[in-house]
């Protein structure tokens with residue numbers, strides 16, 4: 729488990745240093761969010777969350793302590809409402825990049 733978190737954090741650090749690949753990563757995160765998350769969450773388009781309990785991705789990414797480590801915690805040990813996702817560490821880093829791009833654009 730610790731290894732998974734370390735990898736996710738390391739990937740985040742690498743993407744921060746290379747803007748072009750960070751953009752690719754965010755694009756991949758958007759595709760992942762459209763596949764796995766949009767069913768319940770507002771993932772960036774101006775839309776209400778499909779599930780009223782589910783916070784928008786922009787709101788989640790604005791929270792202190794947000795990052796792929798937090799995502800890993802949430803998604804590896806999903807709370808009862810959320811299903812389990814077959815996501816890799818790289819997928820988590822991509823989702824993080826996409827979610828952070830939502831707040832960076834403001």
Ligand code: HEC
Pocket residue numbers: 760761764765766767768769779781782783788798799802803807809810811813823
């Ligand atoms: C089946 C509906 C559903 C799907 C699909 C879903 N979520 Fe959620 N998610 C929720 C609900 C409802 C909450 C708020 C409930 C709570 O936090 O107790 C939530 C909360 C969260 C939180 C905040 C949890 C916390 O404790 O900080 C994150 C982060 C999150 N979701 C990320 C994702 C990501 C990323 C995906 C796609 C890989 C996803 N969710 C897919 C329903 C869903």
